[in-house]
Amino acid sequence: MIESTLLLIKPNAVKNKNIGEIISIIEKDGFLIKNIRYFRFTEDLINIFYKDHIGKSFFDNLNKFMLSDVTIALHLERDKAIERLRQINGDTDPETRETGTIRSLFADTITANAVHSSDSPQNAKRELEIIFGYR
Numbered sequence: 001m002i003e004s005t006l007l008l009i010k011p012n013a014v015k016n017k018n019i020g021e022i023i024s025i026i027e028k029d030g031f032l033i034k035n036i037r038y039f040r041f042t043e044d045l046i047n048i049f050y051k052d053h054i055g056k057s058f059f060d061n062l063n064k065f066m067l068s069d070v071t072i073a074l075h076l077e078r079d080k081a082i083e084r085l086r087q088i089n090g091d092t093d094p095e096t097r098e099t100g101t102i103r104s105l106f107a108d109t110i111t112a113n114a115v116h117s118s119d120s121p122q123n124a125k126r127e128l129e130i131i132f133g134y135r
């Protein structure tokens, strides 16, 4: 089934000039770019986007990191897009992350891990609405 999902290229990957390589990987994997946005997170936007992580031990670091530079958002479409993008991005935990994934190639730390992808159909819809203003 064709699905939509959200990819964020996070500040460390923008600083490291990895935008092109990341987009090349996802296009070669069959994803179609439906929309793209270059923007800077604000604290208000982080509190909405990452609401489920407020109060967790890593939230302050995540907040600081996401505010540190610009982010690129891509609305992507593909068969089984949500599951597939999670797979090619790789695990959050560097210990269990598969080699060859985007995070294995471009993450600097557990927090500065180059990319975000939606983890469920409900969150994909929610996150696309937040970032692209869809309604």
Ligand code: ADP
Pocket: 053, 058, 061, 062, 091, 092, 110, 111, 112, 113, 115, 116, 117, 119
């Ligand atoms: P994912 O991005 O893989 O879905 P989460 O939703 O659990 O991971 O966390 C959101 C983001 O918060 C991660 O991508 C990472 O940047 C940061 N993060 C998550 N867990 C940790 C942790 N244990 N230590 C530091 N940063 C973390």
Ligand code: MG
Pocket: 117, 119
């Ligand atoms: Mg997540």
